Amino acid sequence: MHPSRALRYALILLLLPFGSALAAQVQVAVASNFTAPMQEIAARFERDTGHQARLAFGASGKFYAQIRNGAPFEVLLSADDTTPQRLEQEAAAVRGSRFTYAVGRLVLWSPVSGWVEDGPAQLKAGDFRHLAVANPKTAPYGAAAVATLEQLGLAETLRGRLVQGENIAQTYQFVASGNAQLGFVALSQVAKDGEITTGSGWIVPTDYHTPIRQDVVLLSKGKDNPAAKALMDYLAQPQIRELIQSYGYGLE
CATH class of the missing domain: 3.40.190.10 (Periplasmic binding protein-like II)
Incomplete structure (x- = not known):
């Protein structure tokens, strides 16, 4: 390859979204209250990393049952903090991976x-x-x-x-x-x-009920998927936390 052509090719690779050379998909279970923000986050995630988040929306309790029965989800964004904790305790999620991504109102x-x-x-x-x-x-x-x-x-x-x-x-x-x-x-x-x-x-004032802490956790099926790990990191980025807050959620 001519040196100048090789240089142009290297520059193109550098300008591609981070990780697109190793782009992958991640299967994500999302609490239904988080539908609108997660759709926006998924679009940004693909634009910024090259990875694609495949989203399913529903009730956290039903997702728990599906995950325990072998559903192929790799990341869970729950509507509570107890479901992810329970999945960790049952070895269905990676210990130490969960954190509160939003506090519901x-x-x-x-x-x-x-x-x-x-x-x-x-x-x-x-x-x-x-x-x-x-x-x-x-x-x-x-x-x-x-x-x-x-x-x-x-x-x-x-x-x-x-x-x-x-x-x-x-x-x-x-x-x-x-x-x-x-x-x-x-x-x-x-x-x-x-x-x-x-x-x-x-x-509703926040002291009328127990805080609705919504935790995300890396599930066992996603522990070796770079897209799953990238999504977990992406959700903690300051600009994504600002986006989540704009939808009416509190932050820890």
């Missing part, structure tokens, strides 16, 4: 603009037929919603009006479609840069 939300102003007063007035919550047994946002109702002394009063979503995505659909007039959803589903962008809502 809960909001009482309606698609009707200006309707939800004083959340506790509205819940006590009972001017609605159905209140949507995620399944508290499998979805941390559902557990936080139930804890909020208990904090307000309304858990028993409103029990007969609750409609339960399998996960927070289905819970949001119940409210957005009008099948429930109100619902406890993730702030990230209805807000950007800390402001509710659609409908109206009451952001």
